[in-house]
Amino acid sequence: MKKETFTGKIAVIAATAGAAIGLGNIWSFPYKAGSNGGGWFVILYIFFAFAIGLPLIISEFIIGRNGRDGALCAFENIEKSQEQKPIKTYTILGGWLPVISSFIVISFYCVVAGWALGYFFIGIFKGFGDYTATNSGQNFSDLINNSFTSTALQFSFIIMTLLVLLLGVKNGIEKIAKIAMPILLVIILVLLGYALTTGSFGEALSFLFKPKSTFNGEKLNFIEVAVAALSQAFFSLSIGLAAIITYGNYTSKDENISKISLSVVIADTLVAILAGLVIFPIIFANNIDPSAGAGTAFISLPIAFNNMGSVAGRIIGTLFFLLLVLAAITSSISVLENCVTAINGKFKLGRKKTAIFVTIGGMLLGLLCQYAFGIGLPFEIVGQTELLDQLDEFTRNVTIPIAALTTTIFVGYRVKKKIISSELNNERLTRLFIPYIRYVIPVFVGVIFIFGLINLF
Protein backbone atom coordinates (compact mmCIF):
# COMPACT_ATOMS: atom_id res chain seq x y z
CA MET A 1 0.00 0.00 0.00
CA LYS A 2 1.30 3.43 -0.91
CA LYS A 3 1.97 5.58 2.11
CA GLU A 4 -0.36 8.52 2.66
CA THR A 5 1.08 12.02 2.63
CA PHE A 6 -0.36 15.40 3.51
CA THR A 7 -1.88 17.12 0.50
CA GLY A 8 0.29 20.23 0.49
CA LYS A 9 2.01 23.00 2.35
CA ILE A 10 -1.10 24.30 4.10
CA ALA A 11 -1.93 20.79 5.26
CA VAL A 12 1.55 20.21 6.70
CA ILE A 13 1.48 23.58 8.46
CA ALA A 14 -2.05 23.05 9.83
CA ALA A 15 -1.28 19.56 11.10
CA THR A 16 2.09 20.45 12.61
CA ALA A 17 0.84 23.70 14.11
CA GLY A 18 -2.13 21.69 15.38
CA ALA A 19 0.28 19.31 17.07
CA ALA A 20 2.24 22.17 18.55
CA ILE A 21 -0.63 24.38 19.67
CA GLY A 22 -2.30 22.61 22.53
CA LEU A 23 -2.86 22.56 26.26
CA GLY A 24 0.77 23.61 26.49
CA ASN A 25 -0.08 27.00 24.99
CA ILE A 26 -3.42 27.77 26.54
CA TRP A 27 -3.32 25.95 29.85
CA SER A 28 0.30 25.60 30.89
CA PHE A 29 2.05 28.58 29.24
CA PRO A 30 -0.05 31.16 31.12
CA TYR A 31 0.22 29.38 34.44
CA LYS A 32 3.96 28.75 34.09
CA ALA A 33 4.44 32.39 33.09
CA GLY A 34 2.38 33.35 36.13
CA SER A 35 4.23 31.19 38.60
CA ASN A 36 7.62 32.24 37.21
CA GLY A 37 6.86 35.94 37.47
CA GLY A 38 6.20 36.72 33.78
CA GLY A 39 8.88 39.06 32.32
CA TRP A 40 12.04 37.03 32.01
CA PHE A 41 10.18 33.76 31.60
CA VAL A 42 8.30 35.07 28.57
CA ILE A 43 11.36 36.71 27.02
CA LEU A 44 13.46 33.56 27.44
CA TYR A 45 10.61 31.43 26.19
CA ILE A 46 10.42 33.38 22.92
CA PHE A 47 14.20 33.30 22.55
CA PHE A 48 14.37 29.52 23.12
CA ALA A 49 11.46 28.84 20.77
CA PHE A 50 13.29 30.47 17.86
CA ALA A 51 16.95 29.89 18.72
CA ILE A 52 16.64 26.26 19.84
CA GLY A 53 13.15 25.04 19.02
CA LEU A 54 13.19 26.02 15.35
CA PRO A 55 16.40 24.14 14.40
CA LEU A 56 15.17 21.14 16.38
CA ILE A 57 11.86 21.06 14.52
CA ILE A 58 13.77 21.23 11.24
CA SER A 59 15.97 18.36 12.46
CA GLU A 60 12.96 16.22 13.35
CA PHE A 61 11.49 16.91 9.93
CA ILE A 62 14.78 15.84 8.30
CA ILE A 63 14.75 12.58 10.23
CA GLY A 64 11.07 11.98 9.51
CA ARG A 65 11.22 12.68 5.80
CA ASN A 66 14.19 10.44 5.27
CA GLY A 67 13.50 7.83 7.87
CA ARG A 68 10.07 6.32 7.10
CA ASP A 69 8.02 3.95 9.28
CA GLY A 70 7.90 6.06 12.43
CA ALA A 71 10.44 6.88 15.09
CA LEU A 72 11.44 3.33 15.98
CA CYS A 73 12.75 2.64 12.47
CA ALA A 74 13.66 6.12 11.22
CA PHE A 75 17.18 6.32 12.63
CA GLU A 76 18.23 2.89 11.38
CA ASN A 77 16.64 3.45 8.00
CA ILE A 78 18.68 6.60 7.51
CA GLU A 79 21.87 4.93 8.68
CA LYS A 80 21.31 2.00 6.35
CA SER A 81 20.53 4.27 3.40
CA GLN A 82 23.89 5.94 4.02
CA GLU A 83 25.58 2.54 4.26
CA GLN A 84 26.42 2.98 7.91
CA LYS A 85 26.15 0.24 10.48
CA PRO A 86 23.27 1.35 12.77
CA ILE A 87 24.25 2.57 16.20
CA LYS A 88 21.56 1.33 18.58
CA THR A 89 21.83 4.27 20.98
CA TYR A 90 20.25 6.60 18.44
CA THR A 91 17.24 4.37 18.03
CA ILE A 92 16.92 3.84 21.78
CA LEU A 93 17.25 7.47 22.89
CA GLY A 94 15.82 9.14 19.78
CA GLY A 95 13.13 6.54 19.00
CA TRP A 96 12.11 4.32 21.89
CA LEU A 97 12.41 6.97 24.59
CA PRO A 98 10.18 9.53 22.83
CA VAL A 99 7.67 6.88 21.82
CA ILE A 100 7.38 5.61 25.39
CA SER A 101 7.17 9.21 26.61
CA SER A 102 4.44 9.91 24.06
CA PHE A 103 2.50 7.06 25.51
CA ILE A 104 2.88 8.59 28.97
CA VAL A 105 1.95 12.03 27.63
CA ILE A 106 -1.17 10.77 25.85
CA SER A 107 -2.43 9.31 29.10
CA PHE A 108 -2.16 12.46 31.21
CA TYR A 109 -2.93 14.81 28.34
CA CYS A 110 -6.35 13.21 27.87
CA VAL A 111 -7.07 13.56 31.59
CA VAL A 112 -6.55 17.33 31.48
CA ALA A 113 -8.30 17.60 28.10
CA GLY A 114 -11.19 15.67 29.68
CA TRP A 115 -11.46 18.37 32.38
CA ALA A 116 -11.60 21.01 29.64
CA LEU A 117 -14.36 19.03 27.95
CA GLY A 118 -16.20 18.85 31.29
CA TYR A 119 -15.98 22.62 31.78
CA PHE A 120 -17.14 23.17 28.22
CA PHE A 121 -20.27 21.16 29.04
CA ILE A 122 -20.71 23.08 32.30
CA GLY A 123 -20.59 26.29 30.25
CA ILE A 124 -23.19 25.01 27.81
CA PHE A 125 -25.64 23.37 30.19
CA LYS A 126 -25.28 25.27 33.43
CA GLY A 127 -23.08 28.33 33.26
CA PHE A 128 -20.52 29.40 35.86
CA GLY A 129 -22.95 30.79 38.47
CA ASP A 130 -21.66 28.43 41.19
CA TYR A 131 -18.04 29.40 40.76
CA THR A 132 -17.30 31.88 43.52
CA ALA A 133 -13.99 32.52 45.25
CA THR A 134 -15.03 30.26 48.10
CA ASN A 135 -16.20 27.24 46.17
CA SER A 136 -14.52 27.22 42.75
CA GLY A 137 -11.64 25.11 44.08
CA GLN A 138 -14.07 22.70 45.68
CA ASN A 139 -16.11 22.44 42.45
CA PHE A 140 -12.96 21.56 40.54
CA SER A 141 -11.93 18.88 42.99
CA ASP A 142 -15.48 17.53 43.01
CA LEU A 143 -15.23 17.11 39.25
CA ILE A 144 -11.82 15.47 39.18
CA ASN A 145 -12.61 13.26 42.15
CA ASN A 146 -15.90 12.07 40.77
CA SER A 147 -14.60 8.87 39.28
CA PHE A 148 -17.52 8.31 36.96
CA THR A 149 -17.52 11.77 35.41
CA SER A 150 -13.80 12.21 35.13
CA THR A 151 -13.31 8.74 33.65
CA ALA A 152 -16.13 9.30 31.17
CA LEU A 153 -14.58 12.60 30.10
CA GLN A 154 -11.10 11.19 29.75
CA PHE A 155 -12.34 8.17 27.78
CA SER A 156 -14.51 10.33 25.52
CA PHE A 157 -11.54 12.47 24.70
CA ILE A 158 -9.16 9.65 23.89
CA ILE A 159 -11.82 7.85 21.85
CA MET A 160 -12.44 11.01 19.82
CA THR A 161 -8.70 11.07 19.18
CA LEU A 162 -8.73 7.43 18.11
CA LEU A 163 -11.64 7.98 15.72
CA VAL A 164 -9.80 10.77 13.93
CA LEU A 165 -6.74 8.56 13.62
CA LEU A 166 -8.75 5.74 12.14
CA LEU A 167 -9.97 8.07 9.40
CA GLY A 168 -6.37 8.30 8.21
CA VAL A 169 -3.83 11.00 7.49
CA LYS A 170 -5.73 12.94 4.82
CA ASN A 171 -9.31 12.38 5.86
CA GLY A 172 -8.69 12.48 9.58
CA ILE A 173 -5.61 14.30 10.83
CA GLU A 174 -5.34 16.82 8.04
CA LYS A 175 -9.04 17.61 7.83
CA ILE A 176 -9.51 18.16 11.55
CA ALA A 177 -6.44 20.40 11.71
CA LYS A 178 -7.66 22.48 8.78
CA ILE A 179 -11.01 22.98 10.50
CA ALA A 180 -9.87 23.36 14.11
CA MET A 181 -6.98 25.78 13.60
CA PRO A 182 -8.96 28.64 12.00
CA ILE A 183 -11.78 28.26 14.55
CA LEU A 184 -9.20 28.36 17.32
CA LEU A 185 -7.76 31.57 15.95
CA VAL A 186 -11.16 33.22 15.70
CA ILE A 187 -12.06 32.24 19.29
CA ILE A 188 -8.79 33.53 20.65
CA LEU A 189 -9.28 36.86 18.86
CA VAL A 190 -12.83 37.19 20.20
CA LEU A 191 -11.52 36.50 23.70
CA LEU A 192 -8.72 38.99 23.15
CA GLY A 193 -11.35 41.58 22.21
CA TYR A 194 -13.00 40.93 25.56
CA ALA A 195 -9.66 41.10 27.41
CA LEU A 196 -9.05 44.54 25.92
CA THR A 197 -12.23 45.81 27.58
CA THR A 198 -11.36 44.64 31.10
CA GLY A 199 -9.29 47.71 31.91
CA SER A 200 -6.35 45.53 32.99
CA PHE A 201 -4.73 44.95 29.61
CA GLY A 202 -1.84 47.29 30.35
CA GLU A 203 -1.13 45.54 33.63
CA ALA A 204 -1.09 42.19 31.82
CA LEU A 205 1.28 43.51 29.16
CA SER A 206 3.68 44.76 31.75
CA PHE A 207 3.47 41.53 33.76
CA LEU A 208 4.20 39.45 30.69
CA PHE A 209 6.90 41.48 29.02
CA LYS A 210 8.64 43.66 31.57
CA PRO A 211 11.75 41.91 32.97
CA LYS A 212 11.83 42.06 36.75
CA SER A 213 14.53 40.91 39.11
CA THR A 214 12.18 40.06 41.96
CA PHE A 215 8.98 38.11 42.15
CA ASN A 216 6.55 37.92 45.08
CA GLY A 217 9.09 39.80 47.16
CA GLU A 218 11.92 37.32 46.50
CA LYS A 219 14.93 37.53 44.22
CA LEU A 220 14.23 35.79 40.94
CA ASN A 221 16.05 32.48 40.50
CA PHE A 222 17.19 33.04 36.96
CA ILE A 223 18.32 29.47 36.37
CA GLU A 224 15.04 28.02 37.51
CA VAL A 225 13.21 30.42 35.23
CA ALA A 226 15.44 29.52 32.25
CA VAL A 227 14.93 25.79 32.84
CA ALA A 228 11.16 26.28 33.05
CA ALA A 229 11.15 28.43 29.90
CA LEU A 230 13.14 25.92 27.85
CA SER A 231 11.12 22.92 28.95
CA GLN A 232 7.93 24.82 28.24
CA ALA A 233 9.18 25.79 24.77
CA PHE A 234 10.06 22.16 23.97
CA PHE A 235 6.76 20.79 25.17
CA SER A 236 4.80 23.49 23.43
CA LEU A 237 6.60 22.96 20.13
CA SER A 238 6.12 19.19 20.44
CA ILE A 239 9.86 18.61 20.40
CA GLY A 240 11.47 15.44 21.76
CA LEU A 241 8.41 13.23 21.52
CA ALA A 242 8.96 12.20 17.91
CA ALA A 243 5.69 13.85 16.88
CA ILE A 244 7.38 15.94 14.21
CA ILE A 245 9.42 12.94 13.05
CA THR A 246 6.11 11.21 12.41
CA TYR A 247 4.55 14.13 10.55
CA GLY A 248 7.82 14.37 8.60
CA ASN A 249 7.09 10.83 7.40
CA TYR A 250 3.92 12.20 5.83
CA THR A 251 5.50 15.28 4.28
CA SER A 252 6.31 15.11 0.59
CA LYS A 253 9.75 15.99 -0.74
CA ASP A 254 8.32 19.03 -2.51
CA GLU A 255 7.68 20.94 0.69
CA ASN A 256 10.15 23.45 2.09
CA ILE A 257 10.60 22.25 5.65
CA SER A 258 12.57 25.22 6.92
CA LYS A 259 9.79 27.62 5.93
CA ILE A 260 7.13 25.28 7.29
CA SER A 261 9.00 24.96 10.59
CA LEU A 262 9.32 28.72 10.87
CA SER A 263 5.57 29.15 10.31
CA VAL A 264 4.88 26.57 13.01
CA VAL A 265 7.15 28.25 15.56
CA ILE A 266 5.59 31.64 14.82
CA ALA A 267 2.05 30.27 15.12
CA ASP A 268 2.78 28.38 18.31
CA THR A 269 4.51 31.30 20.02
CA LEU A 270 1.81 33.70 18.94
CA VAL A 271 -0.97 31.53 20.33
CA ALA A 272 0.86 31.12 23.66
CA ILE A 273 1.29 34.87 23.98
CA LEU A 274 -2.26 35.59 22.88
CA ALA A 275 -3.48 33.09 25.48
CA GLY A 276 -1.48 35.02 28.07
CA LEU A 277 -2.98 38.28 26.82
CA VAL A 278 -6.45 36.80 27.16
CA ILE A 279 -5.98 35.26 30.60
CA PHE A 280 -3.93 37.83 32.52
CA PRO A 281 -6.20 40.86 31.97
CA ILE A 282 -9.10 38.72 33.23
CA ILE A 283 -7.02 37.59 36.21
CA PHE A 284 -5.90 41.11 37.14
CA ALA A 285 -9.33 42.65 36.59
CA ASN A 286 -10.72 40.14 39.11
CA ASN A 287 -7.92 40.49 41.65
CA ILE A 288 -6.89 36.87 41.25
CA ASP A 289 -3.36 35.68 42.06
CA PRO A 290 -1.43 35.26 38.77
CA SER A 291 0.81 32.62 40.33
CA ALA A 292 -2.03 30.25 41.24
CA GLY A 293 -0.43 27.46 39.19
CA ALA A 294 -2.12 24.62 37.37
CA GLY A 295 -5.54 25.54 38.73
CA THR A 296 -5.57 28.90 36.93
CA ALA A 297 -7.71 27.75 34.01
CA PHE A 298 -10.02 25.51 36.00
CA ILE A 299 -10.32 27.34 39.32
CA SER A 300 -9.44 31.02 38.87
CA LEU A 301 -10.92 31.70 35.44
CA PRO A 302 -14.41 30.30 36.19
CA ILE A 303 -14.61 32.79 39.11
CA ALA A 304 -13.85 35.53 36.62
CA PHE A 305 -16.45 34.16 34.19
CA ASN A 306 -18.98 34.26 37.02
CA ASN A 307 -18.07 37.86 37.81
CA MET A 308 -18.71 38.87 34.20
CA GLY A 309 -22.44 38.33 34.64
CA SER A 310 -24.45 35.31 33.67
CA VAL A 311 -24.75 35.78 29.90
CA ALA A 312 -21.36 37.32 29.06
CA GLY A 313 -19.55 34.99 31.47
CA ARG A 314 -21.23 31.98 30.06
CA ILE A 315 -20.39 32.88 26.48
CA ILE A 316 -16.79 33.85 27.20
CA GLY A 317 -16.26 30.88 29.51
CA THR A 318 -17.75 28.34 27.12
CA LEU A 319 -15.68 29.75 24.25
CA PHE A 320 -12.56 29.55 26.38
CA PHE A 321 -13.06 25.87 27.18
CA LEU A 322 -13.96 25.13 23.56
CA LEU A 323 -10.64 26.73 22.68
CA LEU A 324 -8.87 24.37 25.08
CA VAL A 325 -10.66 21.31 23.70
CA LEU A 326 -9.89 22.18 20.07
CA ALA A 327 -6.26 22.90 20.83
CA ALA A 328 -5.95 19.68 22.79
CA ILE A 329 -7.51 17.40 20.20
CA THR A 330 -5.12 18.25 17.36
CA SER A 331 -2.22 17.71 19.78
CA SER A 332 -3.48 14.45 21.23
CA ILE A 333 -3.99 13.22 17.67
CA SER A 334 -0.32 13.82 16.92
CA VAL A 335 0.86 12.10 20.08
CA LEU A 336 -1.29 9.04 19.50
CA GLU A 337 -0.44 8.96 15.79
CA ASN A 338 3.20 9.03 16.62
CA CYS A 339 2.90 6.00 18.93
CA VAL A 340 0.81 4.16 16.37
CA THR A 341 3.06 4.87 13.36
CA ALA A 342 6.15 3.93 15.34
CA ILE A 343 4.80 0.69 16.80
CA ASN A 344 3.10 -0.37 13.60
CA GLY A 345 6.18 0.55 11.56
CA LYS A 346 8.30 -1.68 13.73
CA PHE A 347 6.01 -4.59 14.52
CA LYS A 348 3.60 -4.47 11.56
CA LEU A 349 0.51 -5.30 13.59
CA GLY A 350 -1.74 -3.25 11.33
CA ARG A 351 -2.61 0.37 11.88
CA LYS A 352 -6.10 -0.18 13.23
CA LYS A 353 -5.13 -2.87 15.71
CA THR A 354 -2.13 -0.88 16.93
CA ALA A 355 -4.25 2.24 17.36
CA ILE A 356 -6.79 0.35 19.47
CA PHE A 357 -4.08 -1.25 21.63
CA VAL A 358 -2.33 2.04 22.26
CA THR A 359 -5.63 3.74 23.09
CA ILE A 360 -6.56 1.08 25.62
CA GLY A 361 -3.10 1.36 27.18
CA GLY A 362 -3.44 5.15 27.30
CA MET A 363 -6.82 4.82 28.98
CA LEU A 364 -5.45 2.56 31.68
CA LEU A 365 -2.45 4.74 32.45
CA GLY A 366 -4.74 7.77 32.37
CA LEU A 367 -6.96 6.10 34.97
CA LEU A 368 -3.95 5.64 37.16
CA CYS A 369 -3.17 9.36 36.79
CA GLN A 370 -6.68 10.28 37.82
CA TYR A 371 -6.96 8.00 40.76
CA ALA A 372 -3.55 9.01 41.92
CA PHE A 373 -5.21 12.32 42.76
CA GLY A 374 -6.34 10.83 45.96
CA ILE A 375 -9.29 8.54 45.63
CA GLY A 376 -9.79 4.84 45.45
CA LEU A 377 -7.48 1.91 45.69
CA PRO A 378 -4.90 2.70 43.01
CA PHE A 379 -3.90 5.73 45.02
CA GLU A 380 -2.52 3.46 47.68
CA ILE A 381 -0.77 1.31 45.13
CA VAL A 382 0.95 4.26 43.56
CA GLY A 383 1.54 6.02 46.81
CA GLN A 384 1.70 9.43 45.19
CA THR A 385 -0.76 12.23 45.36
CA GLU A 386 -0.13 13.75 42.00
CA LEU A 387 1.15 11.19 39.57
CA LEU A 388 -0.06 13.33 36.69
CA ASP A 389 2.14 16.24 37.71
CA GLN A 390 5.09 13.99 38.24
CA LEU A 391 4.76 12.32 34.85
CA ASP A 392 4.50 15.76 33.29
CA GLU A 393 7.62 16.99 35.10
CA PHE A 394 9.51 13.81 34.29
CA THR A 395 8.84 13.93 30.57
CA ARG A 396 9.52 17.67 30.40
CA ASN A 397 12.74 17.61 32.38
CA VAL A 398 14.22 14.23 31.58
CA THR A 399 13.01 12.36 28.53
CA ILE A 400 12.29 15.31 26.21
CA PRO A 401 15.74 16.97 26.62
CA ILE A 402 17.50 13.61 26.16
CA ALA A 403 15.54 12.94 22.96
CA ALA A 404 16.20 16.50 21.75
CA LEU A 405 19.92 16.10 22.37
CA THR A 406 19.94 12.78 20.51
CA THR A 407 18.14 14.40 17.56
CA THR A 408 20.67 17.23 17.22
CA ILE A 409 23.63 14.91 17.58
CA PHE A 410 22.21 12.51 15.03
CA VAL A 411 21.45 15.22 12.48
CA GLY A 412 24.64 17.13 13.25
CA TYR A 413 27.12 14.25 13.22
CA ARG A 414 25.52 11.20 11.69
CA VAL A 415 23.35 12.37 8.79
CA LYS A 416 25.48 13.12 5.73
CA LYS A 417 25.79 16.70 4.61
CA LYS A 418 24.40 15.74 1.21
CA ILE A 419 21.04 14.83 2.77
CA ILE A 420 20.88 17.94 4.92
CA SER A 421 21.63 20.21 2.04
CA SER A 422 19.04 18.54 -0.16
CA GLU A 423 16.51 18.80 2.69
CA LEU A 424 17.14 22.48 3.33
CA ASN A 425 17.57 23.20 -0.35
CA ASN A 426 19.58 26.34 0.38
CA GLU A 427 23.38 26.32 0.45
CA ARG A 428 23.79 29.32 2.74
CA LEU A 429 21.30 27.99 5.23
CA THR A 430 23.01 24.59 5.21
CA ARG A 431 26.38 26.20 5.95
CA LEU A 432 24.90 27.94 8.98
CA PHE A 433 22.71 25.07 10.09
CA ILE A 434 25.31 22.32 10.39
CA PRO A 435 27.74 24.04 12.80
CA TYR A 436 24.83 25.48 14.74
CA ILE A 437 23.24 22.10 15.26
CA ARG A 438 26.62 20.51 16.04
CA TYR A 439 28.05 22.95 18.52
CA VAL A 440 25.50 25.46 19.77
CA ILE A 441 22.31 23.48 20.37
CA PRO A 442 23.85 20.52 22.24
CA VAL A 443 25.66 22.86 24.61
CA PHE A 444 22.55 24.90 25.35
CA VAL A 445 20.28 21.91 25.78
CA GLY A 446 22.90 19.98 27.75
CA VAL A 447 23.55 22.79 30.23
CA ILE A 448 19.90 23.50 30.85
CA PHE A 449 19.15 19.79 31.10
CA ILE A 450 21.73 19.39 33.86
CA PHE A 451 20.37 22.38 35.77
CA GLY A 452 16.88 20.99 35.29
CA LEU A 453 17.95 17.69 36.81
CA ILE A 454 19.56 19.44 39.75
CA ASN A 455 16.35 21.37 40.32
CA LEU A 456 14.23 18.27 40.02
CA PHE A 457 16.00 16.25 42.68
Ligand code: PHE
Ligand atom coordinates in the same frame (compact mmCIF):
# COMPACT_ATOMS: atom_id res chain seq x y z
N1 PHE B 1 2.72 20.72 21.98
C1 PHE B 1 1.53 20.24 22.59
C2 PHE B 1 0.99 21.30 23.52
O1 PHE B 1 1.48 22.37 23.57
C3 PHE B 1 1.74 18.95 23.32
C4 PHE B 1 2.45 17.95 22.54
C5 PHE B 1 3.70 17.54 22.90
C6 PHE B 1 1.88 17.41 21.39
C7 PHE B 1 4.40 16.65 22.13
C8 PHE B 1 2.58 16.50 20.61
C9 PHE B 1 3.83 16.11 21.01
O2 PHE B 1 0.05 21.09 24.20
